[in-house]
Amino acid sequence: MTERTSGLRDHLGYWLRRLSDEVHGRFERQLAEHGVTVSQWAVLITVHRGDATTTREVARYVDIDAGAVSRLVDRLAAKGLMAREPDPASRRTLRLTLTESGRDLVPRLAEIADRNDAHFFAALAPDRRRHLEDWIRALVDEGRRDHAAPPSP
Numbered sequence: 001m002t003e004r005t006s007g008l009r010d011h012l013g014y015w016l017r018r019l020s021d022e023v024h025g026r027f028e029r030q031l032a033e034h035g036v037t038v039s040q041w042a043v044l045i046t047v048h049r050g051d052a053t054t055t056r057e058v059a060r061y062v063d064i065d066a067g068a069v070s071r072l073v074d075r076l077a078a079k080g081l082m083a084r085e086p087d088p089a090s091r092r093t094l095r096l097t098l099t100e101s102g103r104d105l106v107p108r109l110a111e112i113a114d115r116n117d118a119h120f121f122a123a124l125a126p127d128r129r130r131h132l133e134d135w136i137r138a139l140v141d142e143g144r145r146d147h148a149a150p151p152s153p
Helices: 012-032 038-048 055-062 066-078 100-121 126-148
Strands: 082-087 090-098
Touching (some): 012 038, 038 066, 055 066, 055 090, 066 082, 090 100
Antiparallel strands (some): 082 090
């Protein structure tokens, strides 16, 4: 046999998943000390920064199902970190807001996120890190385009 079958560790996807698992796992453990999951953190920081203010907007921004966001908001509300408030411009829309406890907690969690990123990526010069992020974003975008494209005849 002259061809060599590629192995698990020959695939970039394997290494990307491993890196993602390491980054995510460390962050998850640190957030757990504050009673928050990574998914809950994503909702909190998105609302805190004003990137999205409704369940549907958060779902689009974070790229998860609106039902999942609603359940995350329910848990965050039960923890006293988030609330749903009527939108004065639309009686059918509920705006997501952070409670005082949520507003106090999010900056501390953001520091944890920043330190976690630094732990894994500080070895990269700022321009290399920017390039890596640009490449990853481009690959994600390209993968989405391929997924959305109809199969060729």
